[in-house]
Amino acid sequence: MEIIVLLKRVPATESMIGVADDGKSIKTDDLKWVVNPYDEFAVEEALRIKQTHGGTVTVLSVGSDKTAESIRTALAMGADKGILINDPATVNCDSLGTARVLAATIKALPYDLIISGMRAVDDDNYQVGPAVAEYLGIPHISMVIKEEISDGIIRCHRTVEGGTFVVEASLPALLTTQRGLNEPRYASLPGIMKAKKKPLEIKTLADIGLSTDDTGNPKTSIVGMKFPPERAGGKIIEGENAGAKAASLVKALVEEARIL
């Protein structure tokens, strides 16, 4: 089983996000960067599938020099090799541009299964995984919480609002991970030592047969960023006991907030 994991480096979810001086990007100083949590599920699931079915786990990312560290994290968890597309021309890629770069890279590789996070917790676009599958002409199943592979078919449980669907696809296929799929392992110390010697190829757009025409004209662009309206702390409801507080709250919700 040749498995490719798509990985993105993102600010840790506990980060305070600030808007940069240009008004349309975030402040990146002092941010702690991590592997996108949904991509950690992807790495973990790939390692488990490899354990059952054998094969190779390749981690693929589009990013900068720093992204190599995130790929090393996945290698330390147990992935076999990494590929980083590091080219200044990808900086302004929108999700479709990124998907085009990923798909072009994957086309030159053997693969049975591609796993990506259902979304990255920075731009929250939910777009790259399915778009890669579309560009490769293979089926995809999103938001997977359980999978089983046999006889060239992957059967997945996927979440929808209020329930789950069970869906099958023939391999090669792409799946995107949903919280609940697994508990990602931590990299062990020997794992971290080994990861330093695992192959990590760095490529440019030219290496994968693309030019800036493929990435240079994003159809979506961020023109501004702002904070959501600040919520001021409201009133603390006082009262002699729980009953009195509850009565005041319900009264306020009915008469003041007019919500009940």
Added chain:
Amino acid sequence: MAEGVLAIAEQMDGVFKKAAIEAVSEGKRIAKNLGTTLTALVMGSNIEEMAKDLAKYGADRIVIADDPLLKNFLVDIYTDTATQIVESEHPAVIITGATSIGKDLCARLSARLDAALATDCVAIQIQKDQCRITRPMYGGKILADVVLEGFPKIIGIRPNAMGISESPAEGIMERFTPKIREGAMKFVEKTMDTGKVELTEADVIVSGGRGMGGPDYKIIEELASVLGGAVGASRSAVDEGWRPHSDQVGQTGKTVSPNLYIACGISGAIQHLAGMSSSKVIVAINKDPDAPIFSKADYGIVGDLFEVIPAITAEIKKNRG
């Protein structure tokens, strides 16, 4: 020339998603602004009767793709069907609810059509040649203004963020026969939690966190039940195994915007606050007066949630006689 607005109205087993009606309502508003018409698209099996309802929300035309193969959502044949309709209709704007299924379909469709996509939009400004939307990023910590170029533009609207409005229109029914066949995917079965209110669509959410102290959420469930709402949970409650992953509210769970959010025993980690700050009214109940959640809450009660929550439930019951 691309023209008109196409609203894809998601249904399951003959019932429209709330987000589908929101998409049709918002689609109508956009169509009016552009001085054009709204076409609603319904895909499924045996959907003709239900599809007629969309006229009430402003659909000038209602296109149905009614085929046994479309009975359940499979992204491959749904994308094929939607693509064929887009290629025959040439809409300038495609709008749909950014549900799990809506997001899945839009992502694939955007790649197929090489079309700009923005999902989870909470505000949309479209003039003739300009389309600028607002959508949360970083789990709701930031609102980004995004410009979409080219045609069509695909817009997924965040469930519960835009209202439903009636705007009766003619709703001329048309059948579209898609050229589809079973592909590499197969639908096996579905399991739905009957009677459970979905978090992202709920008007009221009562969430419990670490302060619950264990998996017994009976008092939360009772309060949610009298309010006709849904039960949510903080990440720590989910990590403890007290609640399923699908209940998690926050940056790595669900982002919600109900009319009323009641946070019980939740201290208010930044990831949780990001996921619920767009709720209209927030109530926090916590025994720690310094809990960060109080800084975001419209109303706070400092106290023992095991006393306060049943008291609120009783008070609401009493109020309703």
